[in-house]
């Protein structure tokens with residue numbers, strides 16, 4: 076049963092460090108925060124503030140150095156890779172900046188891939204749910220097309236249907252509008268917002284874009300590996316002003332010397348940007 080305070084994912088005193096000695100980087104510094112069930116949460120902050128690291132540890136794509144991580148009531152810190160892989164397949168969906176569709180598969184096969192990888196077929200209610208999403212997102216006449224035959228916005232819609240197809244506990248979206256023009260980006264954000272509002276889908280979106288964050292119900296601000304604020308829904312102007320205020324207070328100045336040299340993207344996490352591993356399932360097996 077979901078109360079307003081029930082958390083679909085949370086970290087408790089999470090710390091993540093990379094390297095050692097003078098190369099030591101503290102990507103997460105004693106972070107305690109939760110993602111509320113059924114809501115659209117943005118994780119916001121300047122480059123190097125720890126947004127991707129936080130998402131990766133909550134999604135079981137990476138491990139913490141200290142502290143605890145929970146997906147629902149399940150503690151995932153301390154789980155082995157095989158267990159985490161199954162958990163991600165069944166309980167988490169992903170939407171990436173680079174869409175990560177499999178280029179050799181058509182739209183329908185891309186959407187059904189999470190079922191395929193998990194060795195199961197959608198049930199009748201699941202098929203009806205997926206068909207409804209396909210209609211809602213206007214992809215009905217593109218099902219036999221391959222990704223390169225689609226616009227960026229259409230590709231991201233396919234990725235969203237794929238992420239929602241299994242009705243996961245939580246969808247993580249990592250800069251989902253980063254490769255889209257601003258109008259298409261707003262449409263995609265509207266789809267995510269709708270998924271949360273109409274279907275109660277829990278969504279955690281990493282972004283550095285105040286406009287994207289303004290679509291969320293709630294915004295978690297990170298700077299220098301720490302949570303510095305949590306706010307309810309805010310306009311893009313309010314978010315921008317808040318970010319400027321953070322900078323003025325010396326928080327999260329880009330390129331600060333405590334930040335490491337490796338502004339890690341998903342590719343260096345082993346996730347194939349060509350889309351061969353769209354759920355990040357195999358690379359982390």
Ligand SMILES: Nc1ncnc2c1ncn2[C@@H]1O[C@H](COP(=O)(O)OP(=O)(O)OP(=O)(O)O)[C@@H](O)[C@H]1O
Pocket residue numbers: 093094100101102120121122123124125126127128129283333334335336337338339340
């Ligand atoms: N594999 C790694 N090895 C060393 N340092 C890393 C590694 N991954 C991340 N870092 C460092 O950890 C800090 C947090 O990185 P993270 O990618 O989480 O930030 P971010 O807020 O997502 O940044 P961006 O918006 O640029 O993607 C940065 O200083 C980064 O350089």
